[in-house]
Amino acid sequence: MYGLEGSLAEARTIAAAVDAQAPAARVALCPPTTLISRLAHALAGSGVEVGGQDCRAEPQGAFTGSVSAEMLADAGATLVILGHSERRAYYGESNAEVAAKVEAALRAGLEPIVCVGETADERQAGRRLEAVLRQLGGSLPEALAGQPFAVAYEPVWAIGSGLTPTNGEIEDVHGAIHRALEERWGAAPAPILYGGSVKPENAAEILRLSDVGGALVGGASLTAAQFLPIVRAA
Numbered sequence: 001m002y003g004l005e006g007s008l009a010e011a012r013t014i015a016a017a018v019d020a021q022a023p024a025a026r027v028a029l030c031p032p033t034t035l036i037s038r039l040a041h042a043l044a045g046s047g048v049e050v051g052g053q054d055c056r057a058e059p060q061g062a063f064t065g066s067v068s069a070e071m072l073a074d075a076g077a078t079l080v081i082l083g084h085s086e087r088r089a090y091y092g093e094s095n096a097e098v099a100a101k102v103e104a105a106l107r108a109g110l111e112p113i114v115c116v117g118e119t120a121d122e123r124q125a126g127r128r129l130e131a132v133l134r135q136l137g138g139s140l141p142e143a144l145a146g147q148p149f150a151v152a153y154e155p156v157w158a159i160g161s162g163l164t165p166t167n168g169e170i171e172d173v174h175g176a177i178h179r180a181l182e183e184r185w186g187a188a189p190a191p192i193l194y195g196g197s198v199k200p201e202n203a204a205e206i207l208r209l210s211d212v213g214g215a216l217v218g219g220a221s222l223t224a225a226q227f228l229p230i231v232r233a234a
Helices: 007-020 031-040 068-076 085-091 095-107 120-124 128-139 167-185 204-208 222-234
Strands: 027-029 048-052 079-082 111-116 150-153 194-196
Touching: 007 031, 007 048, 007 222, 031 048, 031 120, 048 095, 048 167, 068 095, 079 095, 079 128, 079 167, 095 194, 111 128, 120 128, 128 167, 150 167, 167 204, 204 222
Parallel strands: 027 048, 048 079, 079 111, 111 150, 150 194
Antiparallel strands: none
16 A cells, blocks of 8 residues: 555656666566556556556445456556455455455456465464465466466565565475476466565575566565666566
């Protein structure tokens, strides 16, 4: 829940840098819903994609305050983040609800970025992989077969804390996700992003780790000065 009209200037600066020196990775910005249409217009023709932060599963209905996948697409989004730890924690979203939202995103032609991650209690109890794989299995519907999507591993305890797992922990989880995707679909069909206090100081090291296919960036994406070094590290 960050971003007002003035944020568009930062986004234009990011897009100009991306277009001037195309990075090896895809780059997308996922602003609050109020900015999606204006951001899509501002970045039209650039190398930066625009996504939403959440959607409801239904295409329309009496759900005051909610946004459908079709609305996001109509506003100019091409991607949507689903199952973010804050949605799961603050709004009680279940794996089944996330899976329904994924199907909604596909219905509207959006590429879903599906988030999974363990809490501090699960980590301390030694149930990190169990928690992540349970979320993964329950949040990815069969409708994803053959469709573009991404999985983002974001340990809940690391979000906004400035803390990150060890490199070994990141590789363990990403490797487990890779194997689970491969077992389910015959090949690892999606990039696995790491999210959780990604910043310019640690991005290059994290992005070099085995099975890390990108980054889901939070607070460091709010300014060009913080975000562009992460893009360049990819």
